[in-house]
Amino acid sequence: MAPKPNEYGPPRRHLEDPPWVRRSLIAAALLVLTLLIVVPMASVFYQALRPGLSDYWGHLVGDRETRHAILLTLFVAPLAVLANVVFGVAAAWAVARYRFPGRTLLVTLIDLPFSVSPVVAGLLFVLLFGRNGYFGPALEEWGIRVLFTVPGLILVTTFVTLPFVARELIPLLESLGPEEELAAVSLGASGWQMFRLVTLPNIQWGLLYGVILANTRAMGEFGAVYVVSGKIAGATDTMPLRVEKLMMEYDSPAAFAVASLLTLLAATTLLLKALVERKMKQQLTDAPG
Numbered sequence: 001m002a003p004k005p006n007e008y009g010p011p012r013r014h015l016e017d018p019p020w021v022r023r024s025l026i027a028a029a030l031l032v033l034t035l036l037i038v039v040p041m042a043s044v045f046y047q048a049l050r051p052g053l054s055d056y057w058g059h060l061v062g063d064r065e066t067r068h069a070i071l072l073t074l075f076v077a078p079l080a081v082l083a084n085v086v087f088g089v090a091a092a093w094a095v096a097r098y099r100f101p102g103r104t105l106l107v108t109l110i111d112l113p114f115s116v117s118p119v120v121a122g123l124l125f126v127l128l129f130g131r132n133g134y135f136g137p138a139l140e141e142w143g144i145r146v147l148f149t150v151p152g153l154i155l156v157t158t159f160v161t162l163p164f165v166a167r168e169l170i171p172l173l174e175s176l177g178p179e180e181e182l183a184a185v186s187l188g189a190s191g192w193q194m195f196r197l198v199t200l201p202n203i204q205w206g207l208l209y210g211v212i213l214a215n216t217r218a219m220g221e222f223g224a225v226y227v228v229s230g231k232i233a234g235a236t237d238t239m240p241l242r243v244e245k246l247m248m249e250y251d252s253p254a255a256f257a258v259a260s261l262l263t264l265l266a267a268t269t270l271l272l273k274a275l276v277e278r279k280m281k282q283q284l285t286d287a288p289g
Contacts, residue, residue, distance in 0.1 A: 059257035096170055153236060
């Protein structure tokens with residue numbers, strides 16, 4: 001069938017790039033990804049495994065300070081993510097369900113860690129909780145130390161990962177609307193029952209997506225942790241700090257071994273992220289209307 005004439009001009013035809021243009025763009029994208037991501041990741045694993053599996057395993061678990069850095073990272077990151085889940089859900093609920101003075105300011109403050117350098121964020125905590133800071137002397141009188149301690153690492157990691165959960169849930173809650181929640185309340189459900197049985201199932205994949213992003217940032221955070229940790233070996237060294245210290249000591253095999261573990265954790269996180277994205281798309285496709 002011939003295309004219908006257009007009263008404003010000639011008939012419109014489907015425009016499509018020539019095959020060589022599409023292939024060239026795909027090849028260029030794959031080349032950039034290979035040079036910037038695949039080659040560096042492969043190089044990290046090659047350098048880590050080159051001395052042999054026994055040496056690789058020894059670098060990870062045989063050295064006490066490296067072992068402590070791994071365990072500390074796996075301890076700090078989940079606690080920071082847990083704090084972000086509590087704050088993120090509460091902040092997203094307040095922003096999406098209520099209109100109040102200062103709402104725009106709250107959203108701006110949630111985004112603040114995205115616009116502030118992690119090193120500046122660490123310096124902020126030094127100014128607040130240092131020996132000559134605003135709260136440091138008062139806390140020391142109570143025997144509480146924040147800087148150069150594990151609680152300080154958790155606090156600063158929570159700050160730099162603050163926006164991920166909240167920013168993922170705010171648009172999701174706004175798009176879902178309050179109708180199902182109001183219906184649950186009208187049927188006699190309590191606030192906790194409404195959240196557990198109605199709200200949480202609707203936001204579970206978005207919440208998990210935000211948790212994955214926050215956990216990735218928490219495990220790989222360097223700048224803010226570098227400032228507040230004091231880099232005390234066997235006490236406040238996380239995995240990124242341990243990699244930097246091993247490189248400064250010219251112990252490249254051990255540094256690449258720890259870096260490969262971080263890379264493996266990042267790759268696992270990316271796989272989980274892809275699975276969650278698929279679930280979210282499926283949920284949106286299956287949603288009524």
